[in-house]
Each structure stands twice: as C-alpha cells, then as structure tokens.
Amino acid sequence: MxxxxxxxxxxxxxxxxxxxxxxxxxxxxxxxxxxxxxxxxxxxxxxxxxxxxxxxxxxxxxxxxxxxxxxxxxxxxxxxxxxxxxxxxxxxxxxxxxxxxxxxxxxxxxxxxxxxxxxxxxxxxxxxxxxxxxxxxxxxxxxxxxxxxxxxxxxxxxxxxxxxxxxxxxxxxxxxxxxxxxxxxxxxxxxxxxxxxxxxxxxxxxxxxxxxxxxxxxxxxQESELAPLKQLTHYKHYSEASEKHAVLYSLLKLGLIRGKSIIFVNTVDKCYRLKLFLDQFKISSCILNSELPAASRCHAVAQFNEGVYDIIIASEESFLDDPSVDSRRNKDKEFGLSRGIDFQHVSNIINYEFPESINSYIHRAGRTARGSNKGFFEENPKDLRTLRHDKKRKAPKTGQHISNVPDYLVPNSLKSVTGLIKIKKAKKKFVPPSTANKKYEVSSSAFQMQNDFILLPKKICTFFGQK
Known part of the structure; x- marks a missing residue:
C-alpha cells in the first residue's frame, strides 16, 4: 500500500x-x-x-x-x-x-x-x-x-x-x-x-x-527521503580544510547560525579537537562519540534537549568496522547518532566533514525538520547581509556582574559608551531631622580659645554640672 x-x-x-x-x-x-x-x-x-x-x-x-x-x-x-x-x-x-x-x-x-x-x-x-x-x-x-x-x-x-x-x-x-x-x-x-x-x-x-x-x-x-523544501533548506560553502575552523567560528560568533545545532564529523579525534577549538572562544558545546559510555551519551542527549547546550558535536564513525583502525581504543559498536535519535528543536545541521554516503547525509539531515517542525536555515540568506561593513553596530549587552559598577571604577575609555554602565541613584535624599532640639544649639562664635583650650559657654557647663 x-x-x-x-x-x-x-x-x-x-x-x-x-x-x-x-x-x-x-x-x-x-x-x-x-x-x-x-x-x-x-x-x-x-x-x-x-x-x-x-x-x-x-x-x-x-x-x-x-x-x-x-x-x-x-x-x-x-x-x-x-x-x-x-x-x-x-x-x-x-x-x-x-x-x-x-x-x-x-x-x-x-x-x-x-x-x-x-x-x-x-x-x-x-x-x-x-x-x-x-x-x-x-x-x-x-x-x-x-x-x-x-x-x-x-x-x-x-x-x-x-x-x-x-x-x-x-x-x-x-x-x-x-x-x-x-x-x-x-x-x-x-x-x-x-x-x-x-x-x-x-x-x-x-x-x-x-x-x-x-x-x-x-x-x-511516496515522498522524498528528505524533508520538503518548505521545512528544510540546504546550503553549501566551499572552503579549504585549513579554513574550516575559521569559517565555523565566524558563523557561530556572528550569529549567522542561530538556534540549536548539531555538528557532524567523521572521527572521534576530530570530535575532541573541534570542541577544544570552540572552548578557546567560550563557545560551549558537548560531544558524542563511540568512546563515551552509553550513560554519558544519553546524558549528553538529554542535556542538549533540555537546552543546557545549544551545540552538540557528534562523530558518525564508519571506522567501527574498519580493521585497519587501532583496535585498542575502546569503541562501542552499538553506538549510532544519525539514525532514529530524536534531538529536540534542532534548527541547524552542519556537516563539518562530509558524510561518506548519500544515506548518511539523508539521516544526518533528518535530525532537523522532524514532523511539522521547521529548520532555521530559511532566514540565513537574509542574515548574511549583516556581514556588510556599512551596517550599524549593535550596542553591547551589559552583563549582570557589571551592571552596577561605580563610576570611579570605570576606565575613561568606556565612559563614552552609552548604556554600558548603569549607576543606581538613591531613591531619597538624606534630610536631617526637622525636630532637632534647639534648646542646646550653640553657635561657633560662643566658643573661645585660651592657651589652646576651649572655653565652654556658661550655660553648657551648667548643664553638665560644672562650674
């Protein structure tokens, strides 16, 4: 049927x-x-x-x-x-x-x-x-x-x-x-x-x-093996192998790729190296490969679905059945990520290393645009315009830890940046009590100096029981 x-x-x-x-x-x-x-x-x-x-x-x-x-x-x-x-x-x-x-x-x-x-x-x-x-x-x-x-x-x-x-x-x-x-x-x-x-x-x-x-x-x-174009849009970018790191960094840091993303590589070593590269620029991510214990892999998938991480680096390893690869490394042959796993709300699939077969590409792409959900790639051509140098720069966001820095601690070079420093002003000015007892008020002229001693007025001495 x-x-x-x-x-x-x-x-x-x-x-x-x-x-x-x-x-x-x-x-x-x-x-x-x-x-x-x-x-x-x-x-x-x-x-x-x-x-x-x-x-x-x-x-x-x-x-x-x-x-x-x-x-x-x-x-x-x-x-x-x-x-x-x-x-x-x-x-x-x-x-x-x-x-x-x-x-x-x-x-x-x-x-x-x-x-x-x-x-x-x-x-x-x-x-x-x-x-x-x-x-x-x-x-x-x-x-x-x-x-x-x-x-x-x-x-x-x-x-x-x-x-x-x-x-x-x-x-x-x-x-x-x-x-x-x-x-x-x-x-x-x-x-x-x-x-x-x-x-x-x-x-x-x-x-x-x-x-x-x-x-x-x-x-x-009777449908395409891939999601329809109204749900999933495919893009390709040509670059040398030595430039891939810089391209990926630019796409992530400039916000051209937004939402939750899965980055696919072909080997475990590349998985670790790419994570270390992103960590240098404080781009948080988690990894999935065959060398991790099953419990750790499931925990990483759960954290990704819960939004703890927005980027996951996954290795789809064809070498599991390759006898030429070092067999001393502890790999799990019951490991698989591009098939069947329902990663929640994935907007982007990045093939950092291209898959070795058409079916592999199909199942990698199947991690996004699942059911009636849409990917985020449709808006990316519009976002590429933000690379133009004549665009107005966005004001930097103020972190919570520097939102109330006192003015005297702010360097002069930053004082000109509008909206960066917010100094809280006192809600009410200090007002001295209006009910002050004026009975014992003494003007400064009432004091007299004699041989470096202060001579108190007669009424103050009487108050303290002194003559």
Missing amino acids: SFEGEKASVQFHEIGLDDRILKAIAKLGWAEPSLIQEKAIPLFLDGKDVLMKARTGSGKTGAFTIPVIQRILSSKEVNPDLQNTQALILAPTKELSSQIHKVMLQLTSKCSRDVRIVDISSQADISAQKPLLVDFPDIVIATPGRAVAHLKAETLNLKDLKMLVIDEADLMFSCGYEEDVKQVLKSLPKIYQAALASATLSADVLNLKKLVLHNAVTLKL
Whole structure:
C-alpha cells in the first residue's frame, strides 16, 4: 500500500485507543496522528504484520509504540492477572533503545501500573539486570546483542511473546546483527505479530521481512527521503580544510547560525579537537562519540534537549568496522547518532566533514525538520547581509556582574559608551531631622580659645554640672 500527497484526516480518539493513552498523547502535545501513524495503528490493532517505510522524523516510533501499549491494555482487561512479557522491541543502538523507552514511559504515564516497560540495552552486567526481568515486564526494549545475552543466561523468557517490533530495520544486518536476530527468532513462539520500521527498503530490509513477517502489509509513503523544501533548506560553502575552523567560528560568533545545532564529523579525534577549538572562544558545546559510555551519551542527549547546550558535536564513525583502525581504543559498536535519535528543536545541521554516503547525509539531515517542525536555515540568506561593513553596530549587552559598577571604577575609555554602565541613584535624599532640639544649639562664635583650650559657654557647663 502506498500513499502520496495525503494528509492525516483521522484523529487519535477515532482510532479506538484507551482513554489513558489519549490523555498521555495530549500531554505530549501530539495534536493529530501523522500519515504513517494513521495508516499503521489500525492495521497493527487488527493483528496484521506491518512493514512501515517512511522518512526519518515522520512518526514511526509512535506508529508502533501506541498499538503495542493498546494491545497490552486490552489483554489485561480480559485477564487482569496476566503478567508475562508480551512485546519485544529491538533497536540497533543503545541511544535509540533509550529514546524508545522514554517515549513509551510518556505514553504509559496514565497506566504505568498496568504496563511495565524495561530497557536492557545498557552495558550493565547481566546479573545486575536480572531483577528487572524476574517479574516478567510487559515490554522489553533491547539491542539484538543484549537480547541474545539474556536469552543465553536464561534471564529473558519469550515463550509467551505476542508482539515483535524491529526499529531501523535497514541497519540490523549492516551493523552485524544478522546472527543475533536469527537467534532471537528461534526463541519466539510459532505464532506472534511483528512489525518492521525503516526509512528505506533496502535488500537487507527485504531479507529481514522474509525472516520475520508473515503475510505482511507494506506501507510506503511516496515522498522524498528528505524533508520538503518548505521545512528544510540546504546550503553549501566551499572552503579549504585549513579554513574550516575559521569559517565555523565566524558563523557561530556572528550569529549567522542561530538556534540549536548539531555538528557532524567523521572521527572521534576530530570530535575532541573541534570542541577544544570552540572552548578557546567560550563557545560551549558537548560531544558524542563511540568512546563515551552509553550513560554519558544519553546524558549528553538529554542535556542538549533540555537546552543546557545549544551545540552538540557528534562523530558518525564508519571506522567501527574498519580493521585497519587501532583496535585498542575502546569503541562501542552499538553506538549510532544519525539514525532514529530524536534531538529536540534542532534548527541547524552542519556537516563539518562530509558524510561518506548519500544515506548518511539523508539521516544526518533528518535530525532537523522532524514532523511539522521547521529548520532555521530559511532566514540565513537574509542574515548574511549583516556581514556588510556599512551596517550599524549593535550596542553591547551589559552583563549582570557589571551592571552596577561605580563610576570611579570605570576606565575613561568606556565612559563614552552609552548604556554600558548603569549607576543606581538613591531613591531619597538624606534630610536631617526637622525636630532637632534647639534648646542646646550653640553657635561657633560662643566658643573661645585660651592657651589652646576651649572655653565652654556658661550655660553648657551648667548643664553638665560644672562650674
């Protein structure tokens, strides 16, 4: 089934979802289902196997998480005492697994007692994760490698599994998970429902479809692999390799690139070097690469989404599978950033080093203009005019720490700058008390000097008991 030029015409409450899910969706701010969600959710709820092909940022995560939760809630209405692992969601990277887990926690915020979700993709010890699986959580999220490790340790039981979902299916085989996926399939019951989500329909996806799906419905959105031009505008700048640092510094310092930005490089070393370069000019940023622990990477993504950092430098490393690269360096092969991760409110994607494939460029660009959001590049040609030297300079902003500097501390060279120094004036002038006792007032002429001694007037001496 293919859909072209259509818009979502069905609302979430018309799909037949539980009220608790609808409340969670409203809390997330999802006004209406995307096209892939509108078509995929009813099919999945009907028990059909589904292959979803849609560009990155089109809402594929919601297209499979919502029906999985709905089916679990429906089964527990029939049998409230039912407690077994009903759904397994596989993702190629830890970051994507963590993101799916976060989305599902948000979707089950109103029914968390009825639907338990566990993410076992982290690189923790198997024995440490065993308590998470003892009570048979309803949904388990994992990478294929971690799922196989738990199956071998007999800490994960999939005998009663009802649903299998594989996200970013086109990456599974290319990341070397073919044997792991086959191992997981051997542990599943004969009858189960499955769904595949992918941005492309490559040969690997078609091979995975033959292994996993049965009489599947294929949903293909006939659209460009990139966001439309009304959402995403592409620019290119030619420069020598030695000039890239200066160009990037100029774009950031002059404010020609505004909003949250992701800078992509191809190696870990370049990632660190670029951060050190920006740090010299007090341009704060965080980094993401395969040498960082999974917890640190997820923390960096969270801080970027929360606005702690506006710039993130990410390495998309094709050398993970390259035997010529030094293998002594500790790299995580379950690392991936340009695929599936939902960075919030990203305005700009900067390819500091150009990707090595077209697909890589497509998925890098997919980190912005997600859903109906727009990038910030559309206004950049207008902003380039600020480079003209005949433009009026903007007045410098006054920092809080120098907003009330006393005038005598300000250098003469800065006193001429208007608006830089603000000196607080006293609200009220000091007024001496008007009710002063005039009985003992003595004029200065009443004092007389004799041999360097002061002779007090007679009335003052009488007051103090002196003669």
